[in-house]
Amino acid sequence: MCGLCGAFGAPDHWSDGVVRSAPPQAQRRARAEAANRVLGLYGLRLAPWADRYTLSGRTGRSAVVDHLGALWPAAERLAGRPCDPLDPAVIAALEAR
Amino acid sequence: MTPGAGTPVTLLTGFLGAGKTALLARLLRWPPLRDTAVLINEFGEVGLDHLLIEPLQGEVALLRGGCVCCSMRGDLKAALVDLHDRRGRGLVPGFRRVVIETTGLADPGPAIATLVADPVLRHAFRVAGIVTVVDAVNGARTLDAHEEAVRQVACADRLILSKTDLATPEAAAELRARLSALNPVAPVTDLTLDDAPEAALLTDDPTGEPAARRWLCADVPAAPHGPVGAVLIESGPVDWTRFGLWLGMLLNRHGARILRLKGLVAIEGIATPVVIQGVQHLVHPPRHLAAWPEGEARTRLVLIGRDLDGALLRRSYAAFTGAAASVAADR
Numbered sequence: 001m002c003g004l005c006g007a008f009g010a011p012d013h014w015s016d017g018v019v020r021s022a023p024p025q026a027q028r029r030a031r032a033e034a035a036n037r038v039l040g041l042y043g044l045r046l047a048p049w050a051d052r053y054t055l056s057g058r059t060g061r062s063a064v065v066d067h068l069g070a071l072w073p074a075a076e077r078l079a080g081r082p083c084d085p086l087d088p089a090v091i092a093a094l095e096a097r
Numbered sequence: 098m099t100p101g102a103g104t105p106v107t108l109l110t111g112f113l114g115a116g117k118t119a120l121l122a123r124l125l126r127w128p129p130l131r132d133t134a135v136l137i138n139e140f141g142e143v144g145l146d147h148l149l150i151e152p153l154q155g156e157v158a159l160l161r162g163g164c165v166c167c168s169m170r171g172d173l174k175a176a177l178v179d180l181h182d183r184r185g186r187g188l189v190p191g192f193r194r195v196v197i198e199t200t201g202l203a204d205p206g207p208a209i210a211t212l213v214a215d216p217v218l219r220h221a222f223r224v225a226g227i228v229t230v231v232d233a234v235n236g237a238r239t240l241d242a243h244e245e246a247v248r249q250v251a252c253a254d255r256l257i258l259s260k261t262d263l264a265t266p267e268a269a270a271e272l273r274a275r276l277s278a279l280n281p282v283a284p285v286t287d288l289t290l291d292d293a294p295e296a297a298l299l300t301d302d303p304t305g306e307p308a309a310r311r312w313l314c315a316d317v318p319a320a321p322h323g324p325v326g327a328v329l330i331e332s333g334p335v336d337w338t339r340f341g342l343w344l345g346m347l348l349n350r351h352g353a354r355i356l357r358l359k360g361l362v363a364i365e366g367i368a369t370p371v372v373i374q375g376v377q378h379l380v381h382p383p384r385h386l387a388a389w390p391e392g393e394a395r396t397r398l399v400l401i402g403r404d405l406d407g408a409l410l411r412r413s414y415a416a417f418t419g420a421a422a423s424v425a426a427d428r
Contacts, residue, residue: 014380015341018371019364034338038346038417068341072349085346085413086406094416 013069028053031068041093042079046071103223104181106195106212107299108205110249111230112239116259117198120230120294129296134192136176173197173211174218181221194225194299204245205252209376224381226303229253229283233264236272240279247325250276251356251401252376253283254303262289281317281327282359282399304372304381309361310390317399325356328407330398332420334363337371343417344373344380347410352378355405360398361390370394396420 022030028048035046043058046065055074056062063074075083084090111117118137124130183189197208205227212224229249232239236258239246250256256276261269269287276285288294301308317329340362348355358375362383370389374381400410414420 013341013345014373014382015337015345018383018385019337019367021366031338031342034336035342038342068345071342072346076349082350083346084350085343085417086351086409088409091409091413091416 013067015068024051035068035071037097038083038090038094039075041090042075042081042083044075044078103219103221104193104195105225105302106177106197106222107225108208108227109196109198109230110203110205110227110253111257111259112232112236112243112246112249113200114235115230115232115239116257116288117230120257120259120288121196121198124294124296124299127296130194130299132191132193133299134180134189134195135198136173136180136195137198173208174215177212177218177222195222196299204248206248206377206379210379213379213381225299226254226301227252227376228255228257228298230257230259231272231276233258233261233269233272233287237268237275240275247279248356250279250283251325253280253357254308255298255301256280256283256285257294257298258285258287260289261287278323279325279327280357280401282315282401284311304374304384306386306388306390309370309372309386313361313390313397315399325401325403326405327399327401328405328410330396330400330411330414332363332396332414332418334365334367334394335396335418335420337362337364337367339418340364343414346417347413348375348378348380351402355400355402357401358398361386361396362398363394363396368394373398 021027025048028051032046032048032053039046039055044055045057046053046055049064052067053065053071054062055065055071055078057078061078063078065071065074072083109117109121121135125133125135177195180189180192180195184191199205199208209224209227212218212222229252231246231250236246240250258269258273258276264272273285273287276283286295286298317327344358355375356377358373358380360373362371362373364371370386372384372386398414
């Protein structure tokens with residue numbers, strides 16, 4: 001795993017804690033909602049689960065995600081393909097919304 | 098993150114023979130820098146007359162399943178933990194900063210990974226900046242021949258051009274322009290034997306307001322001049338969650354070729370700017386500044402890397418963050 005994922009025991013992701021406008025649970029819900037806008041393109045869905053998240057695919061495969069730093073490696077494993085924000089098809093799909 | 102957390106650690110990089118040790122020896126003669134601990138990879142020809150010098154030994158160890166940028170330098174961790182421990186027990190003088198002089202071939206990524214990601218070190222130390230020394234006589238040839246040298250320049254917060262008194266003014270000017278094209282956000286300082294190096298090289302905080310003001314004004318071209326170069330993304334305030342998702346996704350897939358990122362982010366609903374910095378896949382803890390350095394609150398993000406498509410990056414940023422209307426038009 002990568003350092004971005006907090007693989008060495010880091011308790012949080014760099015994006016956590018910068019904006020504290022809501023309780024932690026509400027923040028997790030908001031993050032999951034924002035992530036699902038993109039994850040839906042790969043047939044995946046993120047849901048808050050206690051102080052973590054679950055990531056699940058349409059076939060029922062799922063993974064526990066500690067924080068958003070661990071999201072994309074897990075999403076690529078479940079989707080079976082790269083999750084590339086520079087993929088023109090992905091960009092076009094987001095632009096169309 | 099507060100700036101005072103942890104002892105600041107400066108990485109001093111530069112290719113073989115660039116003059117790193119000579120620069121360090123001169124810096125350490127300054128009284129304000131006497132309370133500096135130095136970790137070096139090898140003892141070179143230039144002697145360092147300093148109390149706190151620790152040789153580093155060992156190779157970069159790749160963690161199982163790890164990527165290259167997350168290789169952990171076990172020897173570096175051991176040396177820093179030991180130094181921290183001995184300071185705590187009063188066995189070494191109470192140093193206030195650490196300088197790590199890397200070997201000439203070193204990629205700064207693994208050392209940064211060690212400092213940012215290790216659960217022990219990240220509380221005791223913080224990355225204070227990367228200073229890269231480039232030799233004005235051989236620098237151009239070194240950059241042509243060695244990818245590691247290009248990476249060292251791309252990662253730097255400050256660039257030092259050494260031996261300018263031995264190079265022709267034309268060659269030095271050409272190299273200076275090349276360094277600025279590779280890394281437009283790092284100021285280039287000339288250094289000759291007659292100059293006294295600035296203590297600020299080691300005391301400057303690259304995430305502080307003066308540094309942010311400096312690189313906010315940097316002239317970043319819309320597209321890189323060569324295979325390695327900088328891309329500028331500008332927009333109005335962004336949703337932090339969407340920004341974090343985009344950047345996390347981008348670095349997960351392209352972190353190996355994004356050598357450095359620096360940004361001042363305007364966040365929706367937050368009055369003050371947030372400084373964000375990263376090296377390869379790693380992002381430092383973001384830091385709030387007290388106020389905008391100047392002008393209106395605008396997000397300005399500089400990515401330095403290899404084979405970056407500026408127009409595609411800006412389009413992706415806009416699509417993911419929703420900040421399309423205010424993204425700088427491609428020039």
